[in-house]
């Protein structure tokens with residue numbers, strides 16, 4: 001129903017989106033996963049007719065959106081990354097403002113504002129002015145602003161960035177419920193666990209290009225011949241990473257806070273060798289766990305770098 005065909009976007013000499021093909025069918029929930037700067041926001045801005053592609057086309061119900069962007073905009077709810085609210089107005093007044101932009105008025109507008117406040121869990125704070133809200137509450141209201149006209153497709157650009165864990169959980173629950181009620185969703189994130197939770201199909205994007213697409217299971221099967229060993233201990237340094245790479249030339253090594261992750265083909269049986277190399281290099285390993293593949297591993301496998309670099 002919504003389709004991107006060979007989208008490219010160039011800013012001056014820099015091509016920030018290249019050859020993007022995507023398809024979104026009614027009722028599907030699609031994730032667009034990629035690190036910061038991958039080109040996710042630019043892609044969804046083109047899909048929502050907010051940014052013109054340098055070349056390529058967006059097709060909505062068999063018609064190019066260039067011809068009739070209004071028909072698409074009426075059915076889309078777009079939640080931008082930046083919060084766009086009036087801090088001096090109450091939650092209710094903010095929603096009423098956005099509702100009027102969508103052409104709602106009178107009792108229908110009041111009804112939709114109440115319905116939306118309920119959906120985003122802010123009914124009890126509806127008369128408070130927004131500048132008194134926490135970051136998470138502002139995000140919820142930002143999501144509400146995109147729901148007032150009851151869109152059939154919701155496009156969300158990293159809606160949980162920079163908020164506390166409790167608000168994040170609340171937002172994820174709300175989005176999950178919307179999907180269960182039949183909302184078609186396009187959700188961008190650099191948190192693979194959010195995309196895993198909410199989305200049936202996932203596009204992985206890096207450096208302006210879609211590098212993989214499939215269900216979680218299909219994507220994970222790309223790395224099923226791989227294993228990731230999670231090491232904790234003392235003096236697990238880059239030098240030790242180099243020692244491991246020398247011993248296991250097919251391995252890739254990365255850090256996540258104090259955890260050291262080594263990925264390599266399953267056919268290797270590396271633990272005894274890793275412990276021996278650790279002893280030789282005065283490294284103490286306190287725990288070693290072989291992990292089940294995640295989308296993070298898929299990304300590492302495809303690009304050679306961590307999703308959260």
Ligand SMILES: Nc1ncnc2c1ncn2[C@@H]1O[C@H](COP(=O)(O)OP(=O)(O)OP(=O)(O)O)[C@@H](O)[C@H]1O
Nearest residue numbers: 011016034035036037038039040041042043081158
């Ligand atoms: N208006 C613009 N002019 C010039 N460069 C731009 C513009 N908009 C985006 N870019 C560049 O395009 C690249 C992709 O940006 P985009 O915001 O689409 O990525 P993203 O995956 O959404 O990342 P983030 O999560 O950081 O927003 C970045 O290098 C960015 O600096």
